[in-house]
Amino acid sequence: MRTAFRRIGRALAACALAASTVLVGVVATGTAAQADGCYTWDRTLKQGTSGEDVRQLQIRLAGYPGYGAVLALDGAFGPATRSAVIRFQEAYGLSADGVAGTQTFNKIYALQDNDCTPVNFSYAEWNRCNSTWSGGAVSASTAKFNARVSMWKLQAMRKALGSDPLTISSAFRSHSCNSAVGGISTSRHLYGDGVDLVGSHSLCRLAQRARYHGFTNILGPGYSGHNDHTHLGATPSRSWKAPNCGI
Numbered sequence: 001m002r003t004a005f006r007r008i009g010r011a012l013a014a015c016a017l018a019a020s021t022v023l024v025g026v027v028a029t030g031t032a033a034q035a036d037g038c039y040t041w042d043r044t045l046k047q048g049t050s051g052e053d054v055r056q057l058q059i060r061l062a063g064y065p066g067y068g069a070v071l072a073l074d075g076a077f078g079p080a081t082r083s084a085v086i087r088f089q090e091a092y093g094l095s096a097d098g099v100a101g102t103q104t105f106n107k108i109y110a111l112q113d114n115d116c117t118p119v120n121f122s123y124a125e126w127n128r129c130n131s132t133w134s135g136g137a138v139s140a141s142t143a144k145f146n147a148r149v150s151m152w153k154l155q156a157m158r159k160a161l162g163s164d165p166l167t168i169s170s171a172f173r174s175h176s177c178n179s180a181v182g183g184i185s186t187s188r189h190l191y192g193d194g195v196d197l198v199g200s201h202s203l204c205r206l207a208q209r210a211r212y213h214g215f216t217n218i219l220g221p222g223y224s225g226h227n228d229h230t231h232l233g234a235t236p237s238r239s240w241k242a243p244n245c246g247i
């Protein structure tokens with residue numbers, strides 16, 4: 001949001017008083033479209049639309065696919081994206097019409113930092129392994145992208161769990177970082193989307209809730225090596241193992 005305010009500041013300096021008044025009104029009411037430091041949508045999106053702006057929306061809604069589902073990040077606004085929009089709107093008390101317009105985008109702007117991560121998670125806490133995101137199973141840029149998508153899933157899960165903080169004990173790992181902690185050679189931590197949670201909620205509550213937020217990889221209590229954390233990630237096919245939690 002900081003960049004947005006700088007942009008508005010420059011606009012104020014360059015514009016006449018009448019225009020300034022309009023811009024101040026935008027900030028004060030929050031009802032009109034805002035500029036955002038990460039990404040700004042410039043049209044309403046609904047079923048049938050497609051493009052990069054739809055894909056950007058799908059990334060932010062990756063945590064709202066419904067139980068056991070994964071939202072495709074394909075840039076095509078179909079029924080699954082519409083349902084995800086409705087779930088997001090319901091979660092935040094917006095009018096749930098399945099159309100992504102000003103209200104929905106303004107809520108997303110409020111939820112995202114200028115580096116496009118959601119406000120309650122950061123690249124720094126996700127990667128305590130190295131500063132480059134390299135050395136994993138995929139390119140650094142792919143690992144960082146996968147991390148960002150997992151963060152948006154967690155942001156949705158955090159909201160559903162009452163907005164209490166989620167504590168990350170480990171996320172992205174290079175091969176050497178993964179070996180150092182005894183991670184398996186196929187670990188999702190090597191891909192950037194794997195994340196281990198500990199802390200405020202019970203491990204079973206985390207594992208059970210994760211089923212609603214787009215995580216295909218859920219490993220928790222009762223599964224080998226997972227009695228002290230709940231692991232979430234994005235395997236190509238579903239792998240849910242937390243037998244002590246009924247999963």
Ligand code: ZN
Nearest residue numbers: 194195196231
């Ligand atoms: Zn893990």
